[in-house]
Amino acid sequence: MQQSTDQNDAIDPRFGYIGTDDGSKPVEPDHTINLQIKPRENAPLPEFYFEPTGLTIDVGDTVQFNLATPHHNVNAYHPGFGYTQRVPEGVAPFSSPILAAGDYWLYTFESEGVHDIMCAPHEVFGMVGRIVVGSASGPGANPVGEAPGDERARPPEYTAALVLTDDAMQPDNIVEQGSVSWSDLQKESKRPMLEPVEEE
Template sequence: MSSQRPNNKRFDSNGSLSRRSLLAALGVGAAVAAAGCVSQAEADSPQATDSGEELDAQFGYVGRSLDATPPVEPDHEVQLLIAPREGAPVPEFYFEPAGLLVEPDDVVQFTLGTPDHTITAYHPQLGRTQRVPDGVPAISSPVLGAGTYWLYRFETPGVYDLYCAPHEPYGMAFRAVVGEASGPGADPVSMEDPAHGELRPPFQTSATVLADPALDPDAIVDAGSVSWSDLDPESKRLQM
């Protein structure tokens, strides 16, 4: 499989979006962000791995600008984008591609073309049902701004379901299949609301996005990469 290589250019969202609509949409997600991401202070002090790379197994690595030289060359790139949603005041918030097959030990660069996103795992330590392989820590970037990037090395084989904490209700979720379609993330996404005190599964539009047939783990293995545009429009319809 050929890897998508980052070109370290600023990526623009597809189409224009009024400043008022964008700020309103970002504001709605602020409370969610506080619960699902690590602080910027943690990102300002990257932790070194045993090999000396500043690429932490839980917190990854933050590139504070697209011109910043990464500690390791990425094997793939995923963009975090915003685009107008036809017939709705809230835009689409999405990862591109929305699904990606990678090999164990591959590094993915998550490039922010738009502001205020995280890359966060569905993990019990974050109050969420586990949708990453057993033994994988509670992966999360800090809240990042436009023109930055975040690196993560996917080491353990299996399915990884990730989301943007501020924008999960709007469908901003991503699935990586690392080598094989296995682990808790390979199970169907629950569409039921949890009882009080139980771990929360993917919810609102992110639940329907991750349940789209195009993002079935085996479909990602077959396709190698699944674009946001490959998903059924009904899966991306706001569930709020």
């Protein structure tokens, strides 16, 4: 559902809109994604993830990202940030600041195609997501490692790459399913590839 132009003006195409539970929203969101941390069984590192992890929306839809747990952000895989391009051509390098638990961030997706996102502090631990806007097209529809970017551009790596290459996260599957939960991913795709330093 597309909001009126006056309402959408409150949501910046690069910086979105930051809100807290004690204020009114400039736009009623069409979808909600929660940013979560969950203890991992028999492992020192928890799981960091978006829920849902994959989502299909319409062009012009607004998504509310809820900070269910603290110290997350929402960041595009964009050359402006030094990454390979995994958002449609012409999309600004959008990002929220790092937010506190209880905050939310609104963003309106105006360009058709795949938008791969991450939480920058937790990307390497697998906190990435994929939003398919209208159709499974554009640079983000390319396999991980094959999206456009110069030799200095970094693709998704470590557990982030595993999550985005999971069969459940294929853009066409997300379109078919409508949304993909973190629990739909294979366990192997969520395995931590980095470990904390152990004290001696």
